[in-house]
Amino acid sequence: MSDGQMVHMATVRVAVIAASSRVRASLQTLVEANPALAFLASATDAETLVDCLAGLVSDVVVADIEPHASDALKTLFELGHAPPALVLLIDDPDSDWILDTLPADAVAILPRNAIPAEIVVAIEAVAAGLCVLSPEILARLLAGRKPSRQAASGEPFEALTxxxxxxxxxxxxxxxxxxxxxxxxxxxxxxxxxxxxxxxxxxxxxxxxxxxxxxxxxxxxx
Missing domain, CATH: 1.10.10.10 (Winged helix-like DNA-binding domain superfamily/Winged helix DNA-binding domain)
Known part of the structure; x- marks a missing residue:
């Protein structure tokens, strides 16, 4: 069995950060409804989540946060073990903030109105080491920057949904x-x-x- 097959078969351990109790409950229900995912804990902020996990290690953290709270996420990356991947739910993100302060290599950035199926796909993707961006956010990131990939025709590469x-x-x-x-x-x-x-x-x-x-x-x- 290849390493890739093992990644797909392993249960992805998920933790949640959200200020709203309603959002936390909704994300918990979403995770628990998917047999490929395992819900570990939820909290209002990163520091509280670390306490709730009590030594448990999450593969993915789904965070509904504001840009000014981004530094708090770094708490999750100072624990001496492999850092979790991130799925961020955020409105109208600033591209400089995304590029300069996100602590994870594997990250998904979705709008807060993302449908449940999109969130689940994003969790599975970042758990596999990929990055996921909505078309709107990718366009914002590429604005004013030279595209790193181009189609054979020479036209700028356009992201898939x-x-x-x-x-x-x-x-x-x-x-x-x-x-x-x-x-x-x-x-x-x-x-x-x-x-x-x-x-x-x-x-x-x-x-x-x-x-x-x-x-x-x-x-x-x-």
């Missing part, structure tokens, strides 16, 4: 349009729409090329 990443991952697994539609509970026409968008953004001309480019850009895990 979370749904498009899901579809691309299923392509990599060899699934056809009907099976993708069934698993995602969408129509085949919607699958075709996503494929067209994926091909256009990656500069791919067929499914195989799209998967290869997806691997190169880090959207598909080998």
């Amino acid at each position: 979370l749904r498009e990443i899901e579809v691309l991952a299923m392509l990599a697994d060899g699934l056809g349009n009907k099976e993708i539609a069934r698993q995602l509970d969408i129509s085949e026409n919607t699958v075709k729409y996503h494929l067209s968008s994926i091909f256009g953004k990656l500069g791919a001309t067929n499914r195989t090329e799209a998967v290869m480019l997806g691997m190169r850009y880090g959207f598909v895990m080998v």
Whole structure:
């Protein structure tokens, strides 16, 4: 069994930080409803969470925070063990804050109105060492900066949405349009729409090329 397969099979241990008790309860329910995830603890801030964990180590911390509270997250990265990955739920983030102060290498940054499925996908992605950004936040990060990747045509690389990443991952697994539609509970026409968008953004001309480019850009895990 490969290391990649073991990562997918392992239960991801999740902790939650949120000032709102309603948000904490909602995120706890979301985690506990997914058999691939294990809920450890929740708290209003990072320092309190450390006390609640009582020596337990989380793989991922989901944090609903304000930008001015970012320094408090560093508490989680000074405990002498491998730092947890982060899933941040935040409104209108400032790009300089994101680039300069986030302590984690594996991080997802989502808007507070992200749907539950997007949060779960983000948790699993950062647990595997990836970064996840919404299209709006990625556009903000790239504003005024030279893109690091470009399509073969020379046009700036455009990020895939979370749904498009899901579809691309299923392509990599060899699934056809009907099976993708069934698993995602969408129509085949919607699958075709996503494929067209994926091909256009990656500069791919067929499914195989799209998967290869997806691997190169880090959207598909080998």
